[in-house]
Amino acid sequence: MRIGRAELYCGDAYELLPALGRFDALVTDPPYDFKATGGGEFRKVRGGMDQIVAEGLDCGFDIKIIDPLQFSSVIVFAHNDQLHRLLPHLAGMFRRYAVCIWRKSNPMPVANRHYQPDLEFYVHAWLEGFHPDGAMVEKRRSWDGKAAPRKDFNHPTVKPLDLMRKIIVNTAGNSVCDPFMGTGTTGVAAIEKGRRFVGIEHNPRHFETACRRIEAAA
Numbered sequence: 343m344r345i346g347r348a349e350l351y352c353g354d355a356y357e358l359l360p361a362l363g364r365f366d367a368l369v370t371d372p373p374y375d376f377k378a379t380g381g382g383e384f385r386k387v388r389g390g391m392d393q394i395v396a397e398g399l400d401c402g403f404d405i406k407i408i409d410p411l412q413f414s415s416v417i418v419f420a421h422n423d424q425l426h427r428l429l430p431h432l433a434g435m436f437r438r439y440a441v442c443i444w445r446k447s448n449p450m451p452v453a454n455r456h457y458q459p460d461l462e463f464y465v466h467a468w469l470e471g472f473h474p475d476g477a478m479v480e481k482r483r484s485w486d487g488k489a490a491p492r493k494d495f496n497h498p499t500v501k502p503l504d505l506m507r508k509i510i511v512n513t514a515g516n517s518v519c520d521p522f523m524g525t526g527t528t529g530v531a532a533i534e535k536g537r538r539f540v541g542i543e544h545n546p547r548h549f550e551t552a553c554r555r556i557e558a559a560a
C-alpha cells in the first residue's frame with residue numbers, strides 16, 4: 343500500500359526485505375529475545391507480557407538482516423539479554439556505534455530476583471558519512487518518558503512517538519525502513535519529518551493500525 347511518501351507491506355520481513363533495495367537508515371524495534379516467564383505475584387497484572395508471548399515478541403529476530411550493503415546506518419532496539427550478540431555484529435560491520443537508552447518511568451512491575459525493566463536499549467551504528475545528525479539536544483543518548491498504554495493500539499510494545507521523533511532526527515539521509523513496524527510509530531515520525539518510509543508488518547491487525555496512523559500523519 344502506498345500512502346504519500348510511505349510504502350507499506352503486510353507480509354514477512356525476511357521474504358520482502360531483499361527485494362526492497364538500499365536505504366539510508368534501518369530504524370527498527372524487532373521482537374526481543376528474552377525469558378518472558380515469571381513475574382511472580384505481579385504476573386496477573388502484566389497482561390502485556392501475555393500478549394508479548396502470544397504474538398511471539400519474546401522470540402528474537404535474525405540479526406543477519408542488519409546488513410551494511412542494504413543500510414548505511416542502523417538504529418535497533420534490543421533487550422538487555424541481546425546486547426552481547428548485537429554489539430559485536432554491529433562493531434564488525436559499521437564504522438562506529440553508540441548504545442542509547444530510554445528510561446521508562448512506568449516499567450512493568452516484577453517480583454523476581456532481577457532488576458526492574460525500567461531501561462530499554464537502542465543501538466545506533468553507522469557507516470562513514472552517516473553519523474548522528476540531530477541538533478545538540480537531540481544527540482543526548484538518553485531519553486526519559488512513559489511507555490504508551492497497550493490499550494491505545496492493542497499492541498503490547500508500542501514505542502513513544504516523541505522518542506521515535508528524536509531518533510529519526512538523528513538519522514542521516516532521506517530513506518527509512520522499518521521491517522518490524524508494528525503499529526507504525528517509526529513511520530509516523532519519519533513521514534512527519536518529510537522522509538521516505540518503507541514499513542513491513544506481518545500481523546494484519548497491527549498493519550491496519552499502522553496504515554491508519556501513517557495516513558493521518560501524511
Ligand SMILES: C[S@@+](CC[C@H](N)C(=O)[O-])C[C@H]1O[C@@H](n2cnc3c(N)ncnc32)[C@H](O)[C@@H]1O
Binds near residue numbers: 373397525526542
Ligand atoms: C516490537 S514490535 C514493534 C512495535 C513498534 N515499534 C510500534 O511502535 O508499534 C515488533 C513487530 O514486528 C512484527 N513482526 C515479527 N516478526 C515479523 C516478520 N517476520 N515480518 C514482519 N513483521 C514481523 C510483530 O508482529 C510486531 O508487531
